Amino acid sequence: MTVPAHAEPLGGRLPSDDERIAANQLRTILAAHAVDRANLRILDETTSPVEVTLTPALSNLLIDLLRHVGSGHAVTLVPVGQMLSTQQAADLLNVSRPFLISLLDRQEIPCTLVGRHRRIKAEHLFAYKRARDAGRGAALSALAEMDAEHL
Secondary structure, eight states: OOOOTTOOOSTTSOOOHHHHHHHHHHHHHHHHHTTSOEEEEEEOTTSOEEEEEEOHHHHHHHHHHHHHHHTTOOOOOOOTTOEEOHHHHHHHHTSOHHHHHHHHHTTSSOOEEETTEEEEEHHHHHHHHHHHHHHHHHHHHHHHHHHHHTO
16 A cells, blocks of 8 residues: 555545555554564565564554554554643543543643643653543442442
């Protein structure tokens, strides 16, 4: 698959049908080699074959990314060290900005002030999200156990 130099970036839109097909094909290829280190031969800018070795962690990351693109989801990559605005952080947590501000005011998520604006390190936001999701999972398991006791 070749991508024209003038192609619109994928981050701000849904993938096209061709991109979904290509993502699923590439995901299938990577998954076949993800058991150990994947050695892939690709073409570089000069169309010369180059061998690339992917570690299992990198293969899994790419497979996960390609699974989302292949399913037609818009995907944005956020480096863990990136500083996010309150709106960006709220969007990633799928909560309102005022609710996020209340979390910051209660110091449930660390933030820093840049002038008058709060900034949240993506790493801290993802740690909060993991903890929140784990708490929700535990609560759901407890509810399931209580439900099983009443049968």
